[in-house]
Amino acid sequence: MIFRQLFDPKTSTLTYLLGDEQTRQAVLIDTVLEQVDRDLAVLRELDLKLAYTLETHIHADHVSGAQRLRDLTGCRITVPDPTKLDCADLLVREGEPLQLGQLRIEPLHTPGHTDVDYCYLVNDRVFTGDTLLIDGCGRTDFQSGEAEALYQSVHDKLFTLPGETLVYPGHDYNNRRVSSIEQERLRNPRLGGGKTQAEFVAIMDALGLPRPAQMDHAVPANLGCGRAGASD
Numbered sequence: 001m002i003f004r005q006l007f008d009p010k011t012s013t014l015t016y017l018l019g020d021e022q023t024r025q026a027v028l029i030d031t032v033l034e035q036v037d038r039d040l041a042v043l044r045e046l047d048l049k050l051a052y053t054l055e056t057h058i059h060a061d062h063v064s065g066a067q068r069l070r071d072l073t074g075c076r077i078t079v080p081d082p083t084k085l086d087c088a089d090l091l092v093r094e095g096e097p098l099q100l101g102q103l104r105i106e107p108l109h110t111p112g113h114t115d116v117d118y119c120y121l122v123n124d125r126v127f128t129g130d131t132l133l134i135d136g137c138g139r140t141d142f143q144s145g146e147a148e149a150l151y152q153s154v155h156d157k158l159f160t161l162p163g164e165t166l167v168y169p170g171h172d173y174n175n176r177r178v179s180s181i182e183q184e185r186l187r188n189p190r191l192g193g194g195k196t197q198a199e200f201v202a203i204m205d206a207l208g209l210p211r212p213a214q215m216d217h218a219v220p221a222n223l224g225c226g227r228a229g230a231s232d
Contacts, residue, residue: 001103004042005177008032011062012171016127017042020101025051029127030170031065033226050075051100056129056170057117060215064226077225082116087225108157112150113138129170132158134179137190140204147204151197159185
C-alpha cells in the first residue's frame, strides 16, 4: 500500500492518501478545499490516479475538496451512507468494503461526534476522523452529536480492534500524527483507562467549547460535497 499523511496547518486537519501499488489507483480521506493543489501534486509525484474521495463525516471546521477534485480528476465522491447527499457518487456502508486493487477499505459506522460518522479500517490501520483523536475525541454538542453514542462507538467498534492497530485521527493540535488502539484504551483521558459511560458524558457536558469558526460556512458547503468556490 502507498501511504501519505498530509496536514493542513490552518485547521489542523489530517488528510490521508492511500494507493494501490498495482493498479495505481488512490483514495483521499478527508480532503481540504484549500489543499487541492497540494494533493494533486502528491498524486502526480507518486504516479497515482485518484479514484475516490472519502469523507469520515460532514465537517464543520473546513470545506471539503471533494467536488473540486472530481471536477479536475474525474474521481468519484464517496460519503457515509446516512448523509445521502445528492452530490455524491457512492455511499459507503458498514459491511460493504471499498476495493481498489489489493487495497481493501472496511467502513465502520461510528456515530457520536455527529450522527453519520464513519471510521475506515485498512489492514493494521484505522482512520478515525473525529471519532477518536490522540488523547481525545471529537465534540458531541452539535450536528446531532451524542456523547453516549460516541462512547459506545469507540468501545464497541474501535477498542475491540487489536491493540497494535495504528490510529490515524482526523485532527491533531499538538504536532502528533499517530497513536495505537492499545495506547488510547489505556490512557485516553476521556475514553480510556476504564472510564465509564457516565464519566465520559460528564466530561463532554463540561467542555464548554466555542462554536467552530467556519461552521456556518463549512457545513452547508459540505452538504454540497464542498462545492467549488465555497471558500471564496
